[in-house]
Amino acid sequence: GENVEQHPSTLSVQEGDSAVIKCTYSDSASNYFPWYKQELGKRPQLIIDIRSNVGEKKDQRIAVTLNKTAKHFSLHITETQPEDSAVYFCAALPSNDYKLSFGAGTTVTVRA
Amino acid sequence: GAVVSQHPSRVICKSGTSVKIECRSLDFQATTMFWYRQFPKKSLMLMATSNEGSKATYEQGVEKDKFLINHASLTLSTLTVTSAHPEDSSFYICSAREQGNTIYFGEGSWLTVV
Numbered sequence: 001g002e003n004v005e006q007h008p009s010t011l012s013v014q015e016g017d018s019a020v021i022k023c024t025y026s027d028s029a030s031n032y033f034p035w036y037k038q039e040l041g042k043r044p045q046l047i048i049d050i051r052s053n054v055g056e057k058k059d060q061r062i063a064v065t066l067n068k069t070a071k072h073f074s075l076h077i078t079e080t081q082p083e084d085s086a087v088y089f090c091a092a093l094p095s096n097d098y099k100l101s102f103g104a105g106t107t108v109t110v111r112a
Numbered sequence: 113g114a115v116v117s118q119h120p121s122r123v124i125c126k127s128g129t130s131v132k133i134e135c136r137s138l139d140f141q142a143t144t145m146f147w148y149r150q151f152p153k154k155s156l157m158l159m160a161t162s163n164e165g166s167k168a169t170y171e172q173g174v175e176k177d178k179f180l181i182n183h184a185s186l187t188l189s190t191l192t193v194t195s196a197h198p199e200d201s202s203f204y205i206c207s208a209r210e211q212g213n214t215i216y217f218g219e220g221s222w223l224t225v226v
Binding site: 032034036041042043044045046049089093098099100102103104105107 | 153156158205209
């Protein structure tokens with residue numbers, strides 16, 4: 001099955017700086033890569049996703065890049081704000097499966 | 113985005129009793145829903161896949177007789193924790209898959225077994 005690794009596990013940044021989270025996946029058949037943001041005690045919220053036919057996608061301060069050859073994808077948050085503090089999960093979905101495989105999560109803390 | 117509603121958000125039950133958690137897709141039909149359990153500061157652990165009109169598919173190590181899943185319609189899946197024990201206390205989250213593979217999560221349910 002798919003195996004997703006996520007790094008770093010914790011990330012502390014100064015407000016206004018950028019945050020980058022990286023994930024690797026093992027199954028070359030994976031073709032859908034969502035990112036979720038989860039605040040304490042709340043549901044994971046889909047913040048951005050990318051499909052394998054695209055190399056980069058951007059939505060305001062959030063961007064995701066995908067390198068299919070290397071089997072890794074990254075989340076970039078620019079101009080971080082305190083409300084960006086949360087746990088972020090990457091995930092991958094193989095084209096021949098119906099289950100998302102999640103990374104272990106990254107706890108992001110934005111220092112004011 | 114699509115909306116997935118989960119109820120109740122919090123429930124406290126006595127040890128030995130059963131608790132039912134509902135997961136509804138409000139604005140789309142979901143032939144497949146998923147049930148997760150999440151421990152503090154950990155990732156989402158898939159428990160089972162709920163398939164409309166057929167039996168759920170359980171992940172290895174998950175007791176099907178303890179965690180009963182029913183997906184009676186295209187918008188509703190239920191998880192029943194039977195004969196609950198304190199070690200079943202956890203955050204349970206459902207998700208539903210929309211057309212195009214996008215997956216949305218319910219609000220989650222905090223279960224406390226006393």
